[in-house]
Amino acid sequence: MNIPAKGRAPDDILTELRGKSAGDTKWREGRVFSLVYHAGEQHEQLLQKAHALYASANLLNPMAFGSLKQMEREIVEMAGDLFHGPSSVVGTVTSGGTESILCAVAAYRDRARRRKPWILRPELVVPTTIHPAFDKAAHYFGVKLVKVPVGPDFRADVRAMAKAISWKTIGLVGSAPQYAHGVVDPIAELGALAQKKGLPLHVDACVGGFLLPWLEQIGRPVPVWDFRVAGVTSISADLHKFAYAGKGASVLAWRSLDDMRHQIFVATDFPGGIYASPTMIGTRPGGPIAAAWATLQSFGADGYRELAGKAADAADRMRAGIAKIPGLTLLGKSDSTIVSYAALGADVYALADRMEARGWTVDRQQRPASIHLTVTANHAAIVDDYLADLRAALAEVKADPSLAKSGTAPMYGMAAKMPVRRLVAANVRKVIANMYAPGGQP
Ligand SMILES: Cc1ncc(COP(=O)(O)O)c(C=O)c1O
Known part of the structure; x- marks a missing residue:
């Protein structure tokens, strides 16, 4: 891309910018954890102004x-x-x-x-x-x-x-x-x-x-x-x-x-x-x-106590729901609204892939292999949807163990287990370098 020869009208540019994010993770809808902390549209407007x-x-x-x-x-x-x-x-x-x-x-x-x-x-x-x-x-x-x-x-x-x-x-x-x-x-x-x-x-x-x-x-x-x-x-x-x-x-x-x-x-x-x-x-x-x-x-202490309570209640519901799913196990006794869980007898990275296919952005962890959720106040609205999708995704993975060998699951599995960490670093560096190569794709 070159800098345009002639400058463009602000409205035209802003319309294009608004359209650009259509394919990004749906953070306002609570589909991503840990990358965005969203406290509603009204607050977003204050932030922007x-x-x-x-x-x-x-x-x-x-x-x-x-x-x-x-x-x-x-x-x-x-x-x-x-x-x-x-x-x-x-x-x-x-x-x-x-x-x-x-x-x-x-x-x-x-x-x-x-x-x-x-x-x-x-x-x-x-x-x-x-x-x-x-x-x-x-x-x-x-x-x-x-x-x-x-x-x-x-x-x-x-x-x-x-x-x-x-x-x-x-x-x-x-x-x-x-x-x-x-x-x-x-x-x-x-x-x-x-x-x-x-x-x-x-x-x-x-x-x-x-x-x-x-x-x-x-x-x-x-x-x-x-x-x-x-x-x-x-x-x-x-x-x-x-x-x-x-x-x-x-x-x-x-x-x-x-x-x-x-x-x-x-x-x-x-x-x-x-x-x-x-x-x-x-x-x-x-x-x-x-x-x-x-x-x-804007929030003041009252507002923050309310947001923290909402996030903590959502994390509690998330934990309770995960604990009830046979084959999943919570990791650690969290002191916060962070929830992480591993899968027993199923490939957790295949599970992550199946959750992504359902529109969630998933944080994959290692040592032990697990999935991470930083639950915020904005996630109060999606706990039930997440748990329903998690049950369905796990059933899919259990029914078809070959899912562990397709998608991104084998790559994450290998990266987590490879004993020579220098090799993992070299491979990851290559992936990132390719993103930055001329014409590289994210
Ligand atoms: C415990 C902890 N420390 C430091 C950081 C780094 O923060 P940032 O990504 O804002 O640089 C993070 C990010 O998730 C974190 O979880």
Whole structure:
């Protein structure tokens, strides 16, 4: 495609754009889990309008865009209060969970460089269920992840993590909750361990940050995971997940400015001037920050408690329905609205294919092979349809075991089991590269 020789009329372009998404996953109808957090059409309109007001604004220069800096400060204050932080909590709004995690890992590395300069190959001790954003951060910043197997309940094994700590350790990480099974790691114990060893502890609450506090407030059991745990140094929490903000918004909160200091990058000899930036990206789009601020104002604590209750009830119904289907088994005792299940005596990846044929976008997991659902308030309306389709899909797979050898099932099955992970990576890289090849198809 070339840039059109003559510009087109806005109406014409917008009509084309609206038509373009027709083949995409039906997120407004709740047909996808984990990629989109939708809170209804009225809220979507607020997001669009708030985003549009700041679509061209740039927080790269907080002096020029004081209003955006103020919104960022207020978002961090609201998050700090929600996470039971002291008044010293500070932080930044980033473009998403991955950026919050990249910033945290880079800051932990630089904090260690300052305090323990003899550590040349820094290590972070993490559970195996940690999100791949940490692998990415470790890869980018020359940090080694010491991955410690989780217990049979999928929670971090604190004793094993304690054993994995060495003189090269620069910090610990736990999740609240971890993505795959929705369980919260034992943050109180990890905090005590971190304090004992004089290490910082990051809590990845990208999923739970704006869900667990509301669940706790409506009386659901939630293990303590936030700044109430004295050893917690920093928390990543995504606004674009359970805060139902527009895409491109997360918070990285630090217990104190002293902890956050290492997140700030400064370049002093650029001919274009002194350059300072607290996050990974340079230009910082104003739209997602304004939309996130507007979202927190719009729902308020009451609205969030209602959304969390709706999501939790939907997850309960989903779990109860899955538990009743012979041949399916729930994994872990989720502390959140994440549901994951495996199949016994049937190929779960063939089941995933049959669900996709019925119009669902399916998140396939491995170790063990399973299907993941991040249940949101928007899924309250589809639980019965999902369960009906799941029963029918499983019956199909059981009746025809050859389905495990067709569609995408063998590919997922092989990728999950192949012992040489480097080969899996090479194959996946090839698939992605082909998507980006000239004329490549998604
Ligand atoms: C626990 C956890 N951490 C981090 C992330 C990364 O967030 P993002 O996709 O917004 O970069 C995710 C995303 O699902 C997650 O589930």
